[in-house]
Amino acid sequence: MRMVDLIQKKKSGSSLNKEEIEFIVNGYTAGDIPDYQMSAFLMAIHWKGMTDEETSYLTLSMAHSGDVIDLSAIEGIKVDKHSTGGVGDKISLIVAPIAAYFGVPIAKMSGRGLGHTGGTIDKLESIPGFRVELSKEEFISAVNLHKIAIVGQSGNLAPADKKMYALRDVTATVDSIPLIASSIMSKKIASGADAIVLDVKIGSGAFMKSQEDARALAATMVNIGKNVQLNTIALITGMEQPLGREIGNAGEIRESIDVLRGQGDADLTEVAISVAAYMVMLGGKFTHIEEARAAVEKVVRSGDAIETFKSFIASQGGDPMVVDHPELLPSAAFHIDVVSQVEGYLTEIDAEQMGIAAMLLGAGRARKEDPIDYGVGITLNKKIGDTAAIGESLCTLHANREDVQSVIELVLQAFRITDHKPEAVRLIYEVII
Ligand code: URA
Secondary structure: OHHHHHHHHHHOOOOOOOHHHHHHHHHHHOOOOOOOHHHHHHHHHHHHOOHHHHHHHHHHHOOOOOOOOHHHHOOOOOEEEEEOOOOOHHHHHHHHHHHHHOOOEEEEEEEOEEOOOOOOOHHOOOOOOOOOOOOHHHHHHHHHOEEEEEEEEOOEHHHHHHHHHHHHHHHOOOHHHHHHHHHHHHHHHOOOOOOEEEEHHHHHHOOEEHHHHHHHHHHHHHHHHHHHHOOOEHHHEEOOOOOOOOOOOOHHHHHHHHHHHHOOOOOHHHHHHHHHHHHHHHHOOOOOOHHHHHHHHHHHOEEEEEEEEHHHHHHHOOOOOHHHHHHHHOOOOOOEEEEOOEEEEEEEEEHHHHHHHHHHOOOOOOOOOOOOOOOOOOEEEEEEEEOOOOOOEEEEOOOOOOOHHHHHHHHHHHHHEEEEOOOOOOOOOEEEE
């Protein structure tokens, strides 16, 4: 087989078979196929697309390019959850303890944040003492004992994806549905769960800007799941504005605690309940989604899953006292209100810009190697649909430096205030099963 012939085949719109796709993925991972040929191949996929069958072959080859985690020593149906990325998206921190409370084993590998989006692992690391690296034995025993453990992704998980994603980033081939779907699902398959709930975000702060694209991505991933016996459900949820009120690591832990106590914001709580309900259903605890939802709502209202959150923190070396005393979490030295310059209804909060603003305060990384300041971030005091008067606080910046003028200017651009009351924002667009 010659790579040039396979590029030609894809360029002409023909489908590749399993052996051809494996040849490409294995050859590229081993360094036998150079970047320039892989770039041409990725661009051909970008233009010509892939059939469902090709996308599944690509996903499986990528999943098997490195370690495939064996979770068979954990009893029960292991359920994972993945979000395509958002700003203020702390849903994993809320739904994982809720699912564990119901006895669904959560053996989760999560990522770090980059650019305008945050990462679950960084958020957990803001808890004093919390260890995100566990040995395989510690990981399995924590899940068997507490039904929950969340660790950083193993270095050798889907190395083909790591290499291809870096190449896509510099060859303008990230925004291709088969490439995004195979990238996400390859890592999920390699992570070893039995079922997964995908949260596909749509809106200003998301990869997918239209419902049509979000639906196509969700359907592609659900289909890959079906082809590999990974029970997969996708929710399409809104990212028209940051989720909840907090953006930034320790702030997002505090807000997650509020939701687990039944004291969270309505939008964040609603998305968390929807995702958690599908997780406990896939985990075999309920047959119908209505039953699952009613049970999850009850647990959120009563705050019962907070004890599961505490034991999860303690089992990974963190200080569980932060749950009752959130003031023990890192905080910032300065709190600066950004006030409205006009009067009217808040009609837009650009989630991506708010994510960048939080990153500039130090809550995120511009480059992979950048350090993180866990205590800094942004609290939204207004959300879409609220009214603002001149001089009223739109949000509060939590910073460890006084000079944040450039961040204030960026944040002010992210808020759009008009004299028209906007329509209510949609939270859950649809569910793809
Ligand atoms: N997230 C991934 O893991 N891969 C993509 O291609 C896009 C988002």
